[in-house]
Amino acid sequence: MNVPIGLEQFETYVLVFIRTGAIIFSVPLFGSREFPVIAKIGLTATVAWVVFPMVNVPFEIKSAKLLELLPFIFNEILIGIIIGFAARIFFEGVQLGGQLVGFQMGFGIVNVIDPITGENFSIIAQVQNLLATLIFISLDMHHWFFKAIYLSFEKVPLLYSQPSGALWEWLIGLSGSMFVIAVKVMAPVIATLLFTSTAMGIIAKGIQGINVFIVMFPLKIAIGLIVAGLSLPMFSIVLSRMFAQLEGYILTILKMSSRL
Numbered sequence: 001m002n003v004p005i006g007l008e009q010f011e012t013y014v015l016v017f018i019r020t021g022a023i024i025f026s027v028p029l030f031g032s033r034e035f036p037v038i039a040k041i042g043l044t045a046t047v048a049w050v051v052f053p054m055v056n057v058p059f060e061i062k063s064a065k066l067l068e069l070l071p072f073i074f075n076e077i078l079i080g081i082i083i084g085f086a087a088r089i090f091f092e093g094v095q096l097g098g099q100l101v102g103f104q105m106g107f108g109i110v111n112v113i114d115p116i117t118g119e120n121f122s123i124i125a126q127v128q129n130l131l132a133t134l135i136f137i138s139l140d141m142h143h144w145f146f147k148a149i150y151l152s153f154e155k156v157p158l159l160y161s162q163p164s165g166a167l168w169e170w171l172i173g174l175s176g177s178m179f180v181i182a183v184k185v186m187a188p189v190i191a192t193l194l195f196t197s198t199a200m201g202i203i204a205k206g207i208q209g210i211n212v213f214i215v216m217f218p219l220k221i222a223i224g225l226i227v228a229g230l231s232l233p234m235f236s237i238v239l240s241r242m243f244a245q246l247e248g249y250i251l252t253i254l255k256m257s258s259r260l
Helices: 007-026 037-054 066-105 123-138 143-155 165-206 212-230 232-243 246-257
Strands: 111-113 120-122
Touching: 007 037, 007 066, 007 143, 037 143, 066 120, 066 123, 066 143, 066 165, 066 212, 066 232, 066 246, 120 123, 123 165, 123 232, 143 246, 165 212, 165 232, 165 246, 212 232
Parallel strands: none
Antiparallel strands: 111 120
16 A cells, blocks of 8 residues: 655655755765766665655654745755765865876876866876775775765754854864875875985086986986886875775764754
């Protein structure tokens, strides 16, 4: 026998769909431009339908009108975007590190389009970003996004999401950690290229008549690629440890987003 779905249940499902969609459209991998929009909507509808039975119908929905729900809808979208932002910080840090190395190697004008964001990045940044994505998938971290969707409704019930001032301060600090991530993952290459430039400067001072720019350009490319290849094990270890912090980041966001 089919059980009729009342207006209150339908409005609750719409709110669940909105928060779920905001998370899926914002996080890496699923939020990529290469991931078809129809597939994103279908995935959102499916996940929302699975989560919906575990979500209680908020008391406010029973007496609220559509216009009265608009501020709550905005908060539901906002919490999803914030969770996606926290996950993207790691990839933005990797791309920033790749950009720094690319400029040091002389690849400042050798740009390609990133399929995830649609922006132009140096070829080194794109390679590092793809490696970070593979590490992310190999650790099954993308499964954590589905767990985060469930936890978001458990820790922050519908209509009770309201980011606090402490959350915005924490997000500003998290944004600053992007530069720390960039330096950590690319430290061997950055340091080696810096020492190479210093050594070539000393050679240019000591040996008159040598065209240091012609010699330095292919040398820095070769050294940069070699060191980047040799440092891949360290790159993987550092990123794995950083990705392990994602769970704590999401729990912190949920804790600071509830007005209960």
